[in-house]
Amino acid sequence: MVNVVWAEEGGLAANDRGLTYGDGLFETIRMQGQRGALLGRHQRRLLADAERLGITVTHDALSRACQLAAERYAPGFGEKSDAHSGEDGWPGQGGWVLKLILSRGPGGRGYRPDSNSRPQLLISAGLLPPLPPATGVVADIARQRLTVNPQLAGMKTLNRLEQVMAARELTDGVFELIMRDHNDCLVEGTRTNLLAKTTAGWITPPATALAVDGVMRQWVLDCLRRRGEPVLERSLGLADLRVPACEGLYLLSSVLGVVPVYQLADAHLPVTGGLATICDLLTTLE
Amino acid sequence: MVNVVWAEEGGLAANDRGLTYGDGLFETIRMQGQRGALLGRHQRRLLADAERLGITVTHDALSRACQLAAERYAPGFGEKSDAHSGEDGWPGQGGWVLKLILSRGPGGRGYRPDSNSRPQLLISAGLLPPLPPATGVVADIARQRLTVNPQLAGMKTLNRLEQVMAARELTDGVFELIMRDHNDCLVEGTRTNLLAKTTAGWITPPATALAVDGVMRQWVLDCLRRRGEPVLERSLGLADLRVPACEGLYLLSSVLGVVPVYQLADAHLPVTGGLATICDLLTTLE
Numbered sequence: 001m002v003n004v005v006w007a008e009e010g011g012l013a014a015n016d017r018g019l020t021y022g023d024g025l026f027e028t029i030r031m032q033g034q035r036g037a038l039l040g041r042h043q044r045r046l047l048a049d050a051e052r053l054g055i056t057v058t059h060d061a062l063s064r065a066c067q068l069a070a071e072r073y074a075p076g077f078g079e080k081s082d083a084h085s086g087e088d089g090w091p092g093q094g095g096w097v098l099k100l101i102l103s104r105g106p107g108g109r110g111y112r113p114d115s116n117s118r119p120q121l122l123i124s125a126g127l128l129p130p131l132p133p134a135t136g137v138v139a140d141i142a143r144q145r146l147t148v149n150p151q152l153a154g155m156k157t158l159n160r161l162e163q164v165m166a167a168r169e170l171t172d173g174v175f176e177l178i179m180r181d182h183n184d185c186l187v188e189g190t191r192t193n194l195l196a197k198t199t200a201g202w203i204t205p206p207a208t209a210l211a212v213d214g215v216m217r218q219w220v221l222d223c224l225r226r227r228g229e230p231v232l233e234r235s236l237g238l239a240d241l242r243v244p245a246c247e248g249l250y251l252l253s254s255v256l257g258v259v260p261v262y263q264l265a266d267a268h269l270p271v272t273g274g275l276a277t278i279c280d281l282l283t284t285l286e
Numbered sequence: 287m288v289n290v291v292w293a294e295e296g297g298l299a300a301n302d303r304g305l306t307y308g309d310g311l312f313e314t315i316r317m318q319g320q321r322g323a324l325l326g327r328h329q330r331r332l333l334a335d336a337e338r339l340g341i342t343v344t345h346d347a348l349s350r351a352c353q354l355a356a357e358r359y360a361p362g363f364g365e366k367s368d369a370h371s372g373e374d375g376w377p378g379q380g381g382w383v384l385k386l387i388l389s390r391g392p393g394g395r396g397y398r399p400d401s402n403s404r405p406q407l408l409i410s411a412g413l414l415p416p417l418p419p420a421t422g423v424v425a426d427i428a429r430q431r432l433t434v435n436p437q438l439a440g441m442k443t444l445n446r447l448e449q450v451m452a453a454r455e456l457t458d459g460v461f462e463l464i465m466r467d468h469n470d471c472l473v474e475g476t477r478t479n480l481l482a483k484t485t486a487g488w489i490t491p492p493a494t495a496l497a498v499d500g501v502m503r504q505w506v507l508d509c510l511r512r513r514g515e516p517v518l519e520r521s522l523g524l525a526d527l528r529v530p531a532c533e534g535l536y537l538l539s540s541v542l543g544v545v546p547v548y549q550l551a552d553a554h555l556p557v558t559g560g561l562a563t564i565c566d567l568l569t570t571l572e
Contacts, residue, residue: 161308
């Protein structure tokens with residue numbers, strides 16, 4: 001049975017495997033009051049990836065912990081006491097981020113886990129980061145490369161040093177750095193997935209080649225497919241992002257939403273608001 | 287300035303980057319009383335890799351912390367009060383393991399570190415693991431593969447999920463699992479480096495291809511070179527381990543020492559005690 005730890009009441013044990021080996025997973029969930037954007041998808045991904053790692057947590061325990069967390073933290077982030085007080089029907093205040101860290105727990109002999117380790121679910125709340133303008137952002141290419149192990153592909157594990165090293169390259173005015181693999185394919189941003197609109201259709205790198213297969217990416221692809229749009233999951237190179245064949249590049253994040261890129265390194269890219277309108281995170285609150 | 291945390295007095299903060307992203311390094315040092323095997327090499331590796339990651343720690347602070355740790359923990363592991371009481375001049379009792387975890391510390395905006403983060407040095411002591419017999423051990427090949435990012439190669443970072451997943455495959459009677467990369471090259475064990483004795487000389491995979499470039503490996507290679515032995519740093523395949531061209535396979539660990547392999551999967555390998563005699567960890571106590 002998973003043990004829930006509230007971050008403000010202390011961290012994990014010094015020998016917790018989440019710290020010692022990055023032996024765990026995490027989720028960051030955009031909250032509005034007590035409701036979470038794509039909450040069910042976040043929970044399902046965490047459960048599926050925990051199963052891949054052999055960390056035992058049940059849907060009921062996770063769901064209950066998220067509910068307790070929403071009740072615990074939402075009031076501190078400006079939740080309205082009257083749920084219908086927003087003029088437009090949306091809770092205009094109260095945006096925050098719920099973070100879940102699931103670790104395999106303490107113990108084991110070196111790298112080898114102890115089958116009796118009790119998984120730990122460390123829960124914290126944070127401010128929403130500054131949201132990018134609808135007019136888009138500047139992105140650049142990271143020098144730090146990504147190496148994706150197919151056996152661990154797509155999972156939001158606690159092994160994120162490549163992303164940290166790329167994020168150290170960020171400079172003022174650059175919103176995101178896009179990371180390449182060692183074949184010069186564009187894989188993903190440090191904290192976002194990539195989606196390009198081209199004359200051949202929407203292109204996004206396949207899940208099997210991703211370090212993190214984002215919940216937002218999965219939802220946006222489902223939205224596009226439901227609308228009958230052509231979606232190609234294939235490797236993406238800089239050549240795919242040349243105008244006029246490229247009609248737009250989007251960064252996808254379940255906290256930031258759909259973020260258009262108007263400039264990639266020295267190249268300007270067209271920006272339309274269409275995708276952000278179709279795929280509005282706030283329509284997914286659960 | 288690095289902040290020293292003793293594990294028995296608590297862990298790291300819930301938002302420490304060592305936990306949240308594996309943003310840090312570790313060392314495990316074989317201790318005998320207050321002296322550490324290859325202690326200076328462990329310290330130099332930690333300092334060099336911290337510099338690669340951009341984590342600031344000074345030699346003096348690290349050295350002082352190790353000294354305090356030795357004084358603090360050695361008595362609990364059977365340190366003799368009279369340093370000369372061992373019959374053979376060696377402290378026969380008092381073997382233990384000193385573990386250092388250096389993290390970048392708390393804070394930052396997502397993956398992007400805060401330049402004001404204060405590095406944390408989490409120090410703990412543990413029992414020596416069971417030492418393998420001089421007659422050697424059984425090893426097998428892991429299904430879990432290693433993917434080494436050349437930009438992070440060799441560093442003993444806190445991103446060790448591949449090793450954890452391989453170690454989950456361990457079964458009774460198998461001492462170590464050897465991990466291959468996606469080109470079927472043998473890279474290293476889950477917790478050891480590889481060194482093969484062949485008719486062409488000693489072969490070990492090059493540091494640039496390693497997940498962890500072990501302190502023991504570096505020292506053993508130095509010993510062999512000083513003796514004029516031919517050492518080849520090149521990729522190692524299963525074909526290199528066929529008898530009679532292969533005269534022995536050794537697992538190298540700064541805690542376990544030189545460990546000969548007498549059986550790899552279904553193949554038997556010759557075992558001699560020569561390398562373990564030449565490269566005896568206990569001659570390196572500092």
